[in-house]
Amino acid sequence: MNKKFKQKNRFTRRGFGHSLFAFSAYPLISKRINASEKADVIIIGAGLAGLNAALNLEQEGYKVIVLEGDDYVGGRVKTLELPTGNINLGGQTIGPYYARVRDIANSLEVPLINPSSRIKMGNYVNGELVSDRDWSKSNANKTVGEEREVQPVGLEYFYLSKHNPLPDVESWLSKSMSDFDISIYDHLKNSGASEEALRIVSITANVHSIQSASALAYLRDLKRLEWGIPKSKDKNTTLYSTSSSSGLTFSEVKGGTQRLTEAMAEALKGEVRLNQLVKQISMSKQDCEVTSIDGKKYNSRYVISAVPLSALRNIEINPGFKLVQDDIIKYSSHSNTLRVFLEFSSAFWDDDIGNPSLYTDTSIERVFARRVGGEDISLLDCWVNGNGAYRLDQLSKEDLGIFVLRMLEKIRPSTKDKLKVIDMHSWSKSSLSGCCRHVYSAGQINDWASQIAKPHERLYLAGEHTRSIENGMEAAAKSGERAAFEILERDS
Structure with missing residues (x-):
């Protein structure tokens, strides 16, 4: 972790003063600890979405407090430091069209390098x-026809790219595409995949299960990733190899992707409060109160949740979500x-x-x-x-x-x-x-996709799971920007 950031969050000038005078000024300090802190916006989650929301709001003059339940900045953008070198646990690479992520890295002078x-x-x-x-x-290859020429790890892309009905990425929400909101298994089977190919894809797919995950959401992500990349006749092509040969560049953050979120936290005027796990959000017509698990209270006019749905469902929210949004929070599927x-x-x-x-x-x-x-x-x-x-x-x-x-x-x-x-x-x-990523199950998109990012009272929602077009880190960054702009528009 960046040493400056680490010191900023653990050894602030205020914290040092408290330790010096803790005995003589105990009643005063106790009062300060129990008193609520105030901001224009409280952001829950110091991942890419939450930090980008905070940067955008601060740029417009808003006072922001970012609460992070863990002891590090980044959320699922996390880098593991090993004796052999740093390796990313989330946020593996920066895609060719991750414009926001690249702009953030450039503006904060975070170096990007070519992947190995x-x-x-x-x-x-x-x-x-x-x-x-x-x-x-x-003889171990039990696939049939054209499949035999495709490496097992490439069968998923081979079939989904060959049988993608979406004319463009925006069309995934149109009613004409709702027939493809079926399981990945059924879509591949309808496309001619053999039982052996289906068995192999069930291992490589980054979903909880191809028998239940929606093919339409997968096809959307693939269409966005393929944008601007010419088709290849090579059956074993991948998005990475095709885009690289087309002059499009994948990048990595030097030292690990978490260096990017640490730089974003450093750029904030206010602190990121680590180890502040939120247990409750209460909202009135005028303001909000956020309570952490240790009893500390924060007051604001708005709240942005930038945590996964698997974490949001553990927070008591008053008044609670209604109807479809309540179902989304409670029953969304996730992959590990x-x-x-x-x-x-x-x-x-x-x-x-x-x-x-x-x-x-x-x-x-x-x-x-x-x-x-x-x-x-x-x-x-x-x-x-x-x-x-x-x-x-x-x-x-x-x-x-x-x-x-x-x-x-x-x-x-x-x-x-x-x-x-x-x-x-x-x-x-x-x-x-509690998960790696949100996954739409078959049949959910028509009812859920238009509601998943909808503001609730004074609570705004961000995170990769709210994405519509972009994916990966770019989706997270865009969602934070969107939530910030929704608040700015409400105040305008």
């Missing part, structure tokens, strides 16, 4: 270890991502198929070889999505580490005695976010 080159994945499918070169002709990071003592992949990265149809799903801080492979990243991640969450950290090592040794004997677990992370284990 991607590493092709080998495969462990149907009990066989197969290189990417041999996959199309392998679990990752286990491993060191290796030697290049074991040279002793088998030559691919350091591996797609598997087992419970450990995928293993990415990462280049952190250079072109040399420095660690392995076991990545599990959706319901598979939730199942592995039932294990203790120690048991999970043992399980991953044993599974890798079983499917890839060359790893025996060459791997060591150095860290792990699961978003569902976070008591605050």
